[in-house]
Amino acid sequence: MNRPFERITVIGTGTLGAQIAMLSANAGYQVKTFDSREGAFSETMDKLGSDLRSRVDQPFIPWGRWEDCASKISHLTQLSEAIGDADLVVEAVPEDMELKRQVFRQISQHASPGAVIATNSSSIPVSRLEESSGRPERCLNIHFYMPLQGMNIADVMGGTKTQPEVLQAGISWVRTLGCVPLTVNKELLGFCFNRVWRAIKKETLSMWANGFVDFRDVDRAWMIFSNMNMGPFGLMDAIGLDVVYDIEMVYFGDSGDPSDQPPQALKDKLQRGELGVKAGKGFYTYPDPEYLNPEFLTP
Secondary structure, three states: OOOOOOEEEEEOOOHHHHHHHHHHHHOOOEEEEEOOOOOHHHHHHHHHHHHHHHOOOOOOOOHHHHHHHHHOEEEEOOHHHHHOOOOEEEEOOOOOHHHHHHHHHHHHHHOOOOOEEEEOOOOOOHHHOHHHHOOHHHEEEEEEOOHHHOOOEEEEEEOOOOOHHHHHHHHHHHHHOOOEEEEEOOOOOOOOHHHHHHHHHHHHHHHHHOOOOOHHHHHHHHHHHHOOOOOHHHHHHHHOHHHHHHHHHHHHHHHOOHHHOOOHHHHHHHHOOOOEHHHOEOOOEOOOOHHHOHHHHOO
């Protein structure tokens, strides 16, 4: 299989950044990471591992390879060292447009002229970031889901000036990781499947926040209907409710439609520190969420 890159750098090792680094190491790439918070990668992997084991799930990368893959990733404390020789730099910082623009500018200062810059943003089109890079023709969106939990898909979308060969390189790289690329042919806020998932989030959050249904019943119905081991609220917990809120705010900022604004009840959870799996509590309590109990789906 064509390998369009050899050296990968991931900026930000939260829930998705850490998984992207692991996927790349598993596929045999040279991987470096940078995170402003020391120990972020290990902390993220510990929480992901604990969550997966509690659900008795077999991760996309077999348990026996986790330590080996993690040991091959170099964690740098200087951004210039992390980026300098990279062929592909993947930005995976929080869903804040100004922060991402700042990171794109920093990447451009240290990356080689031929390096490709990708954003793992969950909703922001790269066209809104590309000018900050100084190389808009070499920028693109590559948005992963929860690959270590088996969601091995990634949205791939170009910006206003992305060269066709750069888009194709991104698609090829996703395939080498063992993921299925979902190509977006023209710019769309939310990309491919994430836009579908967003519609589910919006509706289920509204139903819960307005007191129409218990969130557990939504998850029960989804689990039975789809044969998945968690429902929308469990999945939002896994993503991080702060991340969910930030993504919803991107849609609201784009449309200005009050119906797109995330509910106050979700913001209240954030203010209480109920961020989901990473905080030990979200809609459910972790590491043993209620939906893992066999009685959760008992008539």
